[in-house]
Amino acid sequence: MLSKIQIICTVGSICFLAMIFFSVRQKKLKEAYAILWIFSGLIMLVLSVWTDCLRKISDLIGIIYPPATLFLFLLCGIILILFQYSLLLSKNQERISRLAQEIALLKAEIEEMRKKQ
DSSP: OOOHHHHHHHHHHHHHHHHHHHHHHTTSSOHHHHHHHHHHHHHHHHHHHOHHHHHHHHHHHTOSSHHHHHHHHHHHHHHHHHHHHHHHHHHHHHHHHHHHHHHHHHHHHHHHHHHHO
């Protein structure tokens, strides 16, 4: 028999996975980024349903309340995903700066060519 918290976590995980698949299907989320979210959702779904594994992990870590372990994993997963996105943002910021500099140089060349004519 599933407890209330298991039902809530399972339904939440299924809704989360459905939202990810819907976003990919609607082309609002790229597949490369969706993989991380799908992986996180599947881990949450497995741990929500397979309570023996969750209890063993909780005992190993020293957490008394197994659903707290589930939310700890969720938090760690979100932090890792946010870190990955921070890396992408930093990389894109460098690209944008380089492109802005190239555009400025091209504009300067165009202005110089116009003055010569």
